[in-house]
Amino acid sequence: MSTRSAVARATGDTPRRKIPAGFIYFFGAFGGILFGYDIGVMTGALPFLMQDWNLEGDAAGIGWITSALMLGAIFGGALSGQLSDRIGRRRSILVAAVIFAVASILLGVSPHGGLGYMIAMRWFLGLAVGAASALVPAYMAEMAPTRLRGRLSGLNQTMIVSGMLLSYLVAFGLQHLSTTWAWRSMLAGAAVPAIILFLGVLRLPESPRFLVHKGQLDAAREVLSMIRPADAIEPELREIQRTAELESNVAARTSWSTLFQSKYRYLVVAGVGVAAFQQFQGANAIFYYIPLIVEAASDVSADSALVWPIIQGVILVLGSLLFIAIADRFNRRALLTLGGTVMGISFILPAIIAWAMPDANPMLIVLFLSIYVAFYSFTWAPLTWVLVGELFPLVIRGRAAGMASSFNWIGSFAVGLSFPIMTASMPQHAVFAIFGGICLLGVLFVRTRVPETRGRSLEEIEAEGSR
Template identity: 70%
Template sequence: MNVMAKAEKKISSAFIYFFGSFGGILFGYDIGVMTGALPFLQADWHLENAASLVGWITSAVMFGAIFGGALAGQLSDKFGRRKMILMSAIVFMVFSVLSGVSPDMGEASAYYLIIVRMLLGLAVGAASALVPAYMSEMAPAKARGRLSGLNQTMIVSGMLLSYVVDFLLKDLPGEWAWRLMLGLAAVPALILFLGVLRLPESPRFLLRKGDEAQARKVLSYIRKNPADIDQELASIKETAKEEQQANQKTSWSTLFSGKYRYLVIAGVGVAAFQQFQGANAIFYYIPLIVQKATGQAASSNLMWPIVQGVILVIGSLVYMWIADKFNRRTLLMVGGAVMGLSFILPAVINWMMPNMNPMTIVVFLCIYVAFYSFTWAPLTWVLVGEIFPLAIRGRASGLASSFNWIGSWLVGLIFPIMTASMPQEAVFAIFGIICILGVIFVKTCVPETRGHTLEEIEEQGTNHGRVKASNPEN
């Protein structure tokens, strides 16, 4: 027993935070990998004229992720964040390999790959829900924004990794190129599994299950001041006691009870807006966007995803530097306003100057990606991880993740249809309007969470619910 305790003491906070957020690599890799793999897959399986099959192959992961996020969030409340992250890594490994070894059986191969990628999406969606929840429960309030932002750095690093892998493998024979692109996703999944084997469980989950001694031990790894540990344990225990006294059984209907409704709407709304603002239209289709703007073949534009990936990684690092220096709401509103203008201005310029340089839209898209990278991209997951009360955190973060993936899936499906029926500038202008609506939503519906403990944030929601109940006209 003493040997095990000593071994556990060797777990550093840096190790915990690194592998606690490493699931974002898996999430990001699979978002980006089809950008380069799809042209080779189409040629290998002769799917050039099978638009619906190609669309489903591309979006199948996002479709599966819709359910993976909700399912993992619910199960994590029962089995713990750590165990569910381990399970997600296993699922990701298995179905990444199965994607890479897809049998060549004509049209049936496409259906096989769609099903496999849907199942892979369960793991991707689970990671998108579990990692923010785990990181927020491990990080101290004063550094939670920066440490939770590690998740976004991991996501965009995974995207950049997939873009670089696509570019490096593009000169292989077509069949080998796309198979290796998809199959290599198993490597980061294996690294995640091995790392998480040594991670402790979330102290809040442990305390909720009555294991105070282990919760105290975990907090001792990541809190330097013993007084902070006692204070945090007392705060968590008080919240848990209130939940027990209320004798509430957590269910989906609980999420929208008066006590929680305000915070659930805020968290789920931000998660949904992040995707409906159109970011993934750029990430999935940037080679095609450049092709339509310049006339160059999409296959010759595989450097553009790398450019976007580099901007995303730099932006995530900028966010980690400024995360705890500015309010969450301020960053979201400033970022959303600039993103909206970056989408709307090309349409206005094109209307005033019909002969504008076609690369103008690409320049504005880079500005959009830059501001998205250090505002809405990381802050969505920071808020999802910290805004939901303990009693509903698993289910609520899963619901937010599912809405986020619904947006991602729909944007991925409808963007090609929209650009086929109207100018690209007009399509992006529509997304720009949604960005502005997102700013209004943040201003009116989202509370400030920077510097507050998770228990203080819950109290904000409780008080807001009481005000609404006593003043229904408001």
Template identity: 70%
Template structure:
């Protein structure tokens, strides 16, 4: 026992934070991998004119993730964050392999892959919920902002990794190319599983289960002095007590009471707008977008996803640098305005200049991705983590996550259907209008949270509710 304790003692905080956030790699890899696999899959299964099937194959992961996040949150309260991350890695490995060995049995192959990717989505949704929870419970308060940025960096790094893998495999025979692209997702899942085997359980979960001695031991791995550990243990106990009391007094209807409605609408609205603005249409379909713009085969356009991935990684690093230097609302409004214009201007230019260079739309998409990467992409989850009062935080955060995944699923599903029935510039112009509506929403419905304590944010919401109740015409 002493030998094991000493072995665990050697685990560095860097190792814990790296593998604690490594689940973001799975999330990002599976978002990105279908980008490269889809052109080969379409050709191999003759799906070029089956827009709805293409949409379902692409979006099935997000459909499963809607349920995976909620299920993992409940199970992790019972079995622990660490065990559920391990389980997610196993599920991810199994269904990644099953994706790669999809049988070639005509149209039924597409339905097989859709079902398999729905189960894969359970693991993706679980990772998206469990990783931030584990990291927030392990990280010291002063480092939580940077570590939330680390999670975002892991996600976009996973996307970039998948784009590079897709590019390296593109010259294989069509069937082998897409099968290896999908199947190799099992490799980062295996790395995650092996890394998390050495991770400790979160001290917060251990305290909830009454194991204070083990919680103290875990904190000793990642905190500097005994006084800091004692203070944090006391704080966790107090917060857990408050949460138990809050959960006993609240229900789903509480979210829409006059006291909390303003903050719930703000947080859930930002989470929904992040996806309905159309970012994932680019991430999933950029080779097909370039193909439609230029006439070149999508399978020859796999350098463009890598360009997008590099922009996303750089943007996540920019965010970590500017996160606490600008107001949340300012970044969201500036980012949303530029994103909206990046979608609308190609349609305007094409209307005024019908012979517009077809690559113009791709350049504007790069501008969109750049501003999305350091504004709406990371800030949505920072704001969702800050804006909900303690009494409703669990339910409200779950509702925001569900709306986000629903938006992601719908965009992935309907984009190929929309582009099959109208000009590509018109489709992006619709998303651009949604971006502008998002800016208006932030301007009118979202309070500033930077520099405010959680109590001050709650007071803003409460006061806003009182004003609305007194002056309903406002």
């Protein structure tokens, strides 16, 4: 086999040409949109599914249908790293896109009343969701020039919430179909963006960083020639080689026990704790169940309350754009403290009002939830992953970031499963008051256990933890 053929195979059979940066970022961003769409689509589909399958009294079944996706994502996120190291970032994204499309279609043709089938398919879909949540940002970071990598966290968050908003808009547009066709169309429709992602990524090359790790320097040089100016190719290739060698040396002397050494334990607790608090604070209870929340607070049926997810989606998108504008102007801990405090108060106030004024309009809770979403969208939602990227030194970064991601998905699964069960046994303002207390505990955790990372080197952060 010729060298040229080997290069072509390694780069995904892509001919040597300049690839517009916008093309790479569009389909990288499209992965975030697909990820967000699959997180949000059940919000619109669930009221119709509940009506079609008579699930109104089955709180556990509702919780499992919703949360099975997050349970799958725990495994998908954990497996994606090994898969991408074996077959490459690009091919792993293609595999995830295929699972997205297949699982979405299988959900759309679920047998009537097939609760177990639905839960299993949602778990299967979650494998792709968890994988995409790790693979897409990593691929974009490895393809983008250094000067743009700092913006990718905020951009990825914007794309995810845009995908959620898209799913809410699709649900709103399909609500006038028959009950059965409405939820089936919403779930199966996720196959369309998955196919678009597959076709787009099919035209992209493999990450040069992966190729260097595999010893395919000619192939890596070929990819860099597509996406970098000629004078930047060799310096970046040398930098990738240096980093790969450093990471190889680090991996050889690192194990899971390293995370619990005294010099790193402080940072691991901080990063994993913030990732867990982001979910246990209850944000996903709003995103998954807002139509049911509105139904419980008013006389409007859940399948007629689909404008509320759109309102929450617009708030999320605007908040993510605000974060991009202010991310480097304020300290991380200050933003988390502000967000967590307002979020906690927004959850606790409805319970106080319900106790002090029993005749108050119950829709007040929806107003306070909107305030919660607004502050969550530019503080805890994006900053969690900024901190995870900044807190961990290279020697523990891979394992610690993986642990933080796992705890985040565990929290998302727990909230998705428990919320309908909790609201079936107590008033929903009481449930949100519990989440409000967790928000305030999160603020206390940030103030006492999380170091400030803005404008500080990893060495300075690590030294603080050793004191």
